[in-house]
Amino acid sequence: MRVFQCAVMGSGGVGKSAITVRFINGSYLEWYDPTIEDSYRKQFSVDNQPCLLEILDTAGIDQYLTLNDMFIRESEGFVLVFSLCQRDTFEEIIRTYEAIRRIKLPEGNQIVPLVIVGNKSDLIDEREVDSTEGEKLAMDWKCTYYETSARTSTNIVPVFEDIVRQLRRSDLIRRQERERDPSHNKRRRMKSKKCVVL
Ligand SMILES: Nc1nc2c(ncn2[C@@H]2O[C@H](COP(=O)(O)OP(=O)(O)O)[C@@H](O)[C@H]2O)c(=O)[nH]1
Ligand SMILES: [Mg+2]
Numbered sequence: 001m002r003v004f005q006c007a008v009m010g011s012g013g014v015g016k017s018a019i020t021v022r023f024i025n026g027s028y029l030e031w032y033d034p035t036i037e038d039s040y041r042k043q044f045s046v047d048n049q050p051c052l053l054e055i056l057d058t059a060g061i062d063q064y065l066t067l068n069d070m071f072i073r074e075s076e077g078f079v080l081v082f083s084l085c086q087r088d089t090f091e092e093i094i095r096t097y098e099a100i101r102r103i104k105l106p107e108g109n110q111i112v113p114l115v116i117v118g119n120k121s122d123l124i125d126e127r128e129v130d131s132t133e134g135e136k137l138a139m140d141w142k143c144t145y146y147e148t149s150a151r152t153s154t155n156i157v158p159v160f161e162d163i164v165r166q167l168r169r170s171d172l173i174r175r176q177e178r179e180r181d182p183s184h185n186k187r188r189r190m191k192s193k194k195c196v197v198l
Helices: 016-025 065-074 087-107 131-141 156-180 183-191
Strands: 003-009 038-046 049-057 077-083 114-119 144-147
Touching: 003 016, 003 065, 003 156, 016 038, 016 049, 016 077, 016 114, 016 156, 038 156, 049 156, 065 087, 077 087, 077 156, 087 114, 087 131, 114 131, 114 156, 131 144, 144 156
Parallel strands: 003 049, 003 077, 077 114, 114 144
Antiparallel strands: 038 049
């Protein structure tokens, strides 16, 4: 089965691990080691079709920017998480999005499967980012926006179903491009030959 690769990115403390683990095994732990980077695989069904999703829960350590670039290169889809209770984390996903565009679009990708997630929706009184701001960003980036709570398990599954739908759509577009223009693939391969020195 085709394995879709997606990365969960965003500032430290926004709930990337809580969201990922909630989706993978349904549990919620108050504390995860923030430095741990882990990848998980889950088989589930989206629109009555089975799929296999590999999720990389990044540690989001800002000083390792080159590492972030490597995750972006290796991933096909992105879940960009910010905390609804911390405005600076909303600004941070804009910077991550710019890095994704810089890396992904020159590789010949027309669109990048992406979901924006505003997490901690259960902390109603502490909200610093309005729903309309997330929705506007999603409109600008032509992607989708969800408000989640890993604590109450709100909207967690829809986030991952959505990224799978986008990944399938992007596969389909690529297949159609290939059928229309067989030399397209060769050009893409030539363009993407790169050497990364870390
Ligand atoms: N109230 C609330 N707290 C959350 C939620 N998601 C995560 N947290 C808490 O936020 C802190 C950071 O979560 P974590 O998943 O480790 O963040 P990461 O650094 O982005 O992986 C932990 O104390 C979590 O318990 C949520 O939806 N609601
Ligand atoms: Mg974490």
